[in-house]
Amino acid sequence: MKTPRIVVVDLAMGNLRSAAKGLERQGARVTVSDRPSSLRSADAIVLPGDGAFAAAMRKIRSDKWLSPLQGWIGEGRPLFGICLGMQLLFEESLEFGRTKGLGAFPGRVVPFPRTRRVPHMGWNTIRPARKSWLTKGLPSPAWMYFVHSFYPQPSDSGCIAATTDYGMTFCSVAENGAVAGAQFHPEKSQKAGTVMLRNFVDLVRRQG
Numbered sequence: 001m002k003t004p005r006i007v008v009v010d011l012a013m014g015n016l017r018s019a020a021k022g023l024e025r026q027g028a029r030v031t032v033s034d035r036p037s038s039l040r041s042a043d044a045i046v047l048p049g050d051g052a053f054a055a056a057m058r059k060i061r062s063d064k065w066l067s068p069l070q071g072w073i074g075e076g077r078p079l080f081g082i083c084l085g086m087q088l089l090f091e092e093s094l095e096f097g098r099t100k101g102l103g104a105f106p107g108r109v110v111p112f113p114r115t116r117r118v119p120h121m122g123w124n125t126i127r128p129a130r131k132s133w134l135t136k137g138l139p140s141p142a143w144m145y146f147v148h149s150f151y152p153q154p155s156d157s158g159c160i161a162a163t164t165d166y167g168m169t170f171c172s173v174a175e176n177g178a179v180a181g182a183q184f185h186p187e188k189s190q191k192a193g194t195v196m197l198r199n200f201v202d203l204v205r206r207q208g
Helices: 014-022 036-041 053-062 066-074 084-088 190-207
Strands: 006-008 029-033 044-047 079-082 092-093 105-113 120-128 140-150 150-154 162-165 168-178 179-182
Touching: 006 014, 006 036, 014 029, 014 190, 029 066, 036 066, 044 066, 044 084, 044 190, 053 084, 066 079, 066 092, 079 084, 084 092, 084 150, 084 179, 140 190, 150 168
Parallel strands: 006 029, 006 044, 044 079, 079 179, 092 105
Antiparallel strands: 105 150, 120 140, 120 162, 162 168, 168 179
């Protein structure tokens, strides 16, 4: 069986090696790259990240990732956004003004209400909202590790694959075909996170 080839996009924002190692443990061949040309030999993309939405989008544009990423999304090829990477998949963010995103999911990224302590950091649960290849095999609820101050607000509930409660209910997993995102860090979420990374690698393997 073919070994899935996955590119982890390096925007110089966050610890990329932990995501790469988690994918490698599931049998993928992983390349951490800051060069869009690395996608020529890739079967899938992982878009991780920590930090500010606008800074990440500036980096995507300056490093010439925008067109390749949007083209990949338009073709419906496997892509997994993690934490900030999930937020970047939405149409726009209201963090430090209005910034346009990659547009894989309809909706925007918004701040938590002032009544909530931010960042939302630590262990919390996700609950499946519908059948999903990314959450397949997870308990309900499943514990995941979060660190974020903004959250995605889809305008189409059909892309919501799982939700989380934090004094309110928000979308913590989004999925549209082979393109998906998780607001938490599966690579830091022990057994449940390992299941999710395995599900992504298995999807890539099936589509390859």
